[in-house]
Amino acid sequence: MSQTNILLESGTNELEIIEFYIEETLPGGGVYRGYYGMNVAKVLEIIRRPTVTGVPSKHHPAALGTFNLRGRVLPLVDLGGWLGKQVAASDALKVIVSEFSGMVTAFLVSGVTRIHRLSWSQVEAPDMHMQTYSGQSVIGVVRFEDRIVFLLDMEKIVASMNPRADIGATLAAVEPVVTQGEQWHVLIADDSSAIRNMIGSTLEKAGFRVTRTSSGREAWDVLVDWRKRSEEERKHIYDYVDLVVSDIEMPEMDGHNLTRRIKEDQVLQKLPVVLFSSLITDALRHKGAAVGADDQISKPDLPGLTERVRGLIERFRQEASAA
Known part of the structure; x- marks a missing residue:
């Protein structure tokens, strides 16, 4: 998937989310797939995992390093790692390149499923229990027939790793x-x-x-x-x-x-x-x-x-x- 071009009329209270998943290795040896989402408006493109260059020192374990994308050096964040999960090994990991808060940041995920068009009225605000359980990292909950998708607070995630944000x-x-x-x-x-x-x-x-x-x-x-x-x-x-x-x-x-x-x-x-x-x-x-x-x-x-x-x-x- 390349640059997103899906357009929404302004002011209709609609949004589009890109749904992705993180596969977590469980203590018993199984794998659990959790579904998450972010606003398509923040997504520049989705790419395969690139060759990553480590940095001399890093203050957060989820900071994987940097990579070169068409002449631009971008930081890569292990999103599953930031969420405290042991991400299952895979040769098909994807990277979501995003732009918000005046910065371009890339996030490593297990895979991407699809784009959903929704009304904001379909997005439930997380209750106090969910906020506490998720460490204030969830800004919305979307219920589908067969699964629940958590919309992540991407700004909070970046700010926790970059004081400038x-x-x-x-x-x-x-x-x-x-x-x-x-x-x-x-x-x-x-x-x-x-x-x-x-x-x-x-x-x-x-x-x-x-x-x-x-x-x-x-x-x-x-x-x-x-x-x-x-x-x-x-x-x-x-x-x-x-x-x-x-x-x-x-x-x-x-x-x-x-x-x-x-x-x-x-x-x-x-x-x-x-x-x-x-x-x-x-x-x-x-x-x-x-x-x-x-x-x-x-x-x-x-x-x-x-x-x-x-x-x-x-x-x-x-x-x-x-x-």
């Missing part, structure tokens, strides 16, 4: 602000509790008031409630919220669908929307533009997020005053 490492770069006068209110939608709280803490440190939600669906319900209150109390929507920051990949309702709903609503369309996601790349930026996102920022740039949020609120406020 860790959103928490950028917190110190945000300067605290002493708030004077009105405190602007930002609504956050992100299914990762850790990232949601880091974004919230960063914006609060920068002088904003923050409301946190765990999905696009929850954020939409909050916005609809604020819209109703603004109409009943005959106030501007800015009296309730000034801006929305949303991830893209979320169970139930994704960030593109949330943005599209906001921009199609006669009242809520006055709100600026910022998409803050590891999926913000040159190749995928058009998807956010198609649904009306006012800005798109790639994780983990938290300092850039605060600066651009402030600039957008100021611009939208000025335009509203001049209207």
Whole structure:
């Protein structure tokens, strides 16, 4: 399988996942096949296992080394090893080359099955037990008739091995602000509790008031409630919220669908929307533009997020005053 070309219309709340498997050698000698998935939008291509060059030193046992792909040196991660599994030996191992968080990373897996087109409403958020059991590495669960596919938090996996991809490492770069006068209110939608709280803490440190939600669906319900209150109390929507920051990949309702709903609503369309996601790349930026996102920022740039949020609120406020 080469470069993925399957296209989805932006804002329809659909996604495509590539399903792959990891074969684990069990203590009794048998082999167990576990099924996993990741967003096709992150996949550049799938190749056979290449010749790998070891690195002088490595800080994580799942870091296998590097390989040359058409003149580009890429890191190779043993995904099964990262998940704590004893991967069964095979001559048919596959490598998924992916791009997100501004980096290209390759993952070694046992094999690839197929691509599924789904609605985000079919993706179940993992419960607390699943999160604890999986070490917070699962972001969604998809049930098929004969198996369950776990959607992995690829950003967390990469960040655990590369500090440059860790959103928490950028917190110190945000300067605290002493708030004077009105405190602007930002609504956050992100299914990762850790990232949601880091974004919230960063914006609060920068002088904003923050409301946190765990999905696009929850954020939409909050916005609809604020819209109703603004109409009943005959106030501007800015009296309730000034801006929305949303991830893209979320169970139930994704960030593109949330943005599209906001921009199609006669009242809520006055709100600026910022998409803050590891999926913000040159190749995928058009998807956010198609649904009306006012800005798109790639994780983990938290300092850039605060600066651009402030600039957008100021611009939208000025335009509203001049209207």
